[in-house]
Amino acid sequence: MRIISVLASPHGLKGNTAVLLRxxxxxxKAEDAQTEIIVLKGDTVLSCRACDTCHKKGRCVQKDDFESMKETIMAADGLVLASPNYIFNVSAQLKAFMDRCCGAxxxxxxxxxYGxxxxxxxxxxxxxxxxxxxxxxxxxxxxxxGGVWASMADMSEGVFSENVQKDAHSLGSRLVKAFRSGEVPVDVDLVRKKFRERMRGLVDYRKEEWPYEYAYWKEKLGE
Ligand SMILES: Cc1cc2nc3c(=O)[nH]c(=O)nc-3n(C[C@H](O)[C@H](O)[C@H](O)COP(=O)(O)O)c2cc1C
Structure with a gap:
C-alpha cells in the first residue's frame, strides 16, 4: 500500500503535527506500507478562485503545486490528512487544499x-x-x-505520551489492514452512496456548464 500524507502546518516537519503524523x-510502515509526506506551508497551494474551470475542464488554471499533488494522491492507495487546530478548525493551508479539491x-x-x-x-x-x-x-x-488527536497536555519535551503514540501507531496499522481487506464500514458506505446520488444529480443538472464532470460520470462511472 502506498500512502500520501498532507501535512498542513507552517511548522512543517518540525511541528507537533509532524511528530504525531510520524x-x-x-x-x-510496520505493515509494509510505503509512505510519503507532502508539506503544505501556505505558499504552494493557493486558495480556490471559484472560476469553475475544474468543473468545466478537469484541471485548475492556477500555476502552483495543486495539480501535481493531486496526481501523486491519485496514484496512491491511502491519504492521511494532518493539521493543527487553528481556531477550532483545520489550518488555512489544509482548507485551501480541500477547496481546490471541489472538482474531485x-x-x-x-x-x-483509504484514509x-x-x-x-x-x-x-x-x-x-x-x-x-x-x-x-x-x-x-x-x-x-479513523483519526488520532492530541494536545500539548499530552506532550513533554517534544514527545507524546505513550498512550497517544500507541493510538497513532495502531491507526496507521488499521489503515493498511482496512485497505488490504477492502472493508467499508456501513456508516461510511451510507454517506458515500447518498452523496454520490447528490453529486450525480448536481452534475447532471449542470451538464451544459460542466462538460468535464458530466463526461466523467458518464464514462468513468458508467452512469
Ligand atoms: C493561528 C493559530 C491558531 C490556533 N488556534 C488554536 C485553537 O483554537 N485551539 C487550540 O487548542 N490551539 C490552537 N493553536 C495551537 C496549535 O493548534 C498547536 O500549537 C499545534 O500543535 C501546532 O501544530 P504544528 O506545530 O504542527 O503547527 C493555534 C495556533 C495558531 C498558530
Whole structure:
C-alpha cells in the first residue's frame, strides 16, 4: 500500500503535527506500507478562485503545486490528512487544499482509497476537526478508518505520551489492514452512496456548464 500524507502546518516537519503524523506512518510502515509526506506551508497551494474551470475542464488554471499533488494522491492507495487546530478548525493551508479539491469531490475521484486524519492542538477541541477531515475524505470517495488527536497536555519535551503514540501507531496499522481487506464500514458506505446520488444529480443538472464532470460520470462511472 502506498500512502500520501498532507501535512498542513507552517511548522512543517518540525511541528507537533509532524511528530504525531510520524507515529501514524510508523504504524503503517510496520505493515509494509510505503509512505510519503507532502508539506503544505501556505505558499504552494493557493486558495480556490471559484472560476469553475475544474468543473468545466478537469484541471485548475492556477500555476502552483495543486495539480501535481493531486496526481501523486491519485496514484496512491491511502491519504492521511494532518493539521493543527487553528481556531477550532483545520489550518488555512489544509482548507485551501480541500477547496481546490471541489472538482474531485463532485466526481468523488478518491473512490477506492483509504484514509485517516491527524490533529494536534494547544489545548483541545480536536475531535470535531478530525470528524470534519474524515467527512472530507468520505465525500471525496475515500474510506476513512479513523483519526488520532492530541494536545500539548499530552506532550513533554517534544514527545507524546505513550498512550497517544500507541493510538497513532495502531491507526496507521488499521489503515493498511482496512485497505488490504477492502472493508467499508456501513456508516461510511451510507454517506458515500447518498452523496454520490447528490453529486450525480448536481452534475447532471449542470451538464451544459460542466462538460468535464458530466463526461466523467458518464464514462468513468458508467452512469
Ligand atoms: C493561528 C493559530 C491558531 C490556533 N488556534 C488554536 C485553537 O483554537 N485551539 C487550540 O487548542 N490551539 C490552537 N493553536 C495551537 C496549535 O493548534 C498547536 O500549537 C499545534 O500543535 C501546532 O501544530 P504544528 O506545530 O504542527 O503547527 C493555534 C495556533 C495558531 C498558530
Amino acid at each position: 507515529h501514524v506512518l510508523d504504524g503503517a 469531490i463532485h466526481c468523488m475521484e478518491f473512490w477506492g482509497k 485517516a486524519s491527524v490533529v494536534t492542538s494547544g489545548g483541545g477541541d480536536e475531535k470535531a476537526i478530525v470528524d470534519y477531515m474524515n467527512h472530507f475524505l468520505t465525500i471525496s470517495g475515500a474510506v476513512p478508518v
